[in-house]
Amino acid sequence: DADVTQTPRNRITKTGKRIMLECSQTKGHDRMYWYRQDPGLGLRLIYYSFDVKDINKGEISDGYSVSRQAQAKFSLSLESAIPNQTALYFCATSDPNDPAGELFFGEGSRLTVL
Amino acid sequence: AQSVAQPEDQVNVAEGNPLTVKCTYSVSGNPYLFWYVQYPNRGLQFLLKYITGDNLVKGSYGFEAEFNKSQTSFHLKKPSALVSDSALYFCAVRDISNTGKLIFGQGTTLQVKP
Numbered sequence: 001d002a003d004v005t006q007t008p009r010n011r012i013t014k015t016g017k018r019i020m021l022e023c024s025q026t027k028g029h030d031r032m033y034w035y036r037q038d039p040g041l042g043l044r045l046i047y048y049s050f051d052v053k054d055i056n057k058g059e060i061s062d063g064y065s066v067s068r069q070a071q072a073k074f075s076l077s078l079e080s081a082i083p084n085q086t087a088l089y090f091c092a093t094s095d096p097n098d099p100a101g102e103l104f105f106g107e108g109s110r111l112t113v114l
Numbered sequence: 115a116q117s118v119a120q121p122e123d124q125v126n127v128a129e130g131n132p133l134t135v136k137c138t139y140s141v142s143g144n145p146y147l148f149w150y151v152q153y154p155n156r157g158l159q160f161l162l163k164y165i166t167g168d169n170l171v172k173g174s175y176g177f178e179a180e181f182n183k184s185q186t187s188f189h190l191k192k193p194s195a196l197v198s199d200s201a202l203y204f205c206a207v208r209d210i211s212n213t214g215k216l217i218f219g220q221g222t223t224l225q226v227k228p
Contacts, residue, residue: 004157031213031214033214033215035218040123040220040221041220042118042120042204042218042219042220042221043158043204043216043218044218045215048213048214048215050213056213058215090157090158092158094214096214099212100146100163100165100208101214102148102160102163103158103160103214103216104160105150105157105158105159106157107155107156107157108155108156108157
């Protein structure tokens, strides 16, 4: 089983619908992140969390919200989806005890908003 | 502000030839630098990182990267390319705020032809 699991892997929805992307991890890391990937733009940070009570905005948080339900679970919501939120979304984790540690990514959730 | 630039959208190389994927960075202080690879419909896989010490860093799948402080570069290299190396490659720098988050470049598509 993957260490970082994202559901759904693919989703097509319509403008105005509420969408939730879920992420769970078995690495035991406190830190979790949501990134968005767009062609030619690389990955941009939406939100990150250090623990259940610590949620922080990233560089492109407008239109998104998150919930950290447990150490292992971090969900991203689009309250009212719009077409320019069509993208590939990645969840990632990192070990706060390793100051030079890499991020561990899930397989991604491809969202299409019509 | 911290940033990473990958000046080439695409790199084409023949199988068996050496390859280089370029990355330059801008960050105050000593950087922690990373390379990731993304295969189609997959998440990002960690290849290697530079923290300190030897400027030549060896990583997974025969890849290596050369850190050059004077040129603020961290180019990814491989002595002999394989068709299976064809993928999207991302360079990233660790944010200095100790949040663990990574700042990514735009990505470079590597195409290795038989």
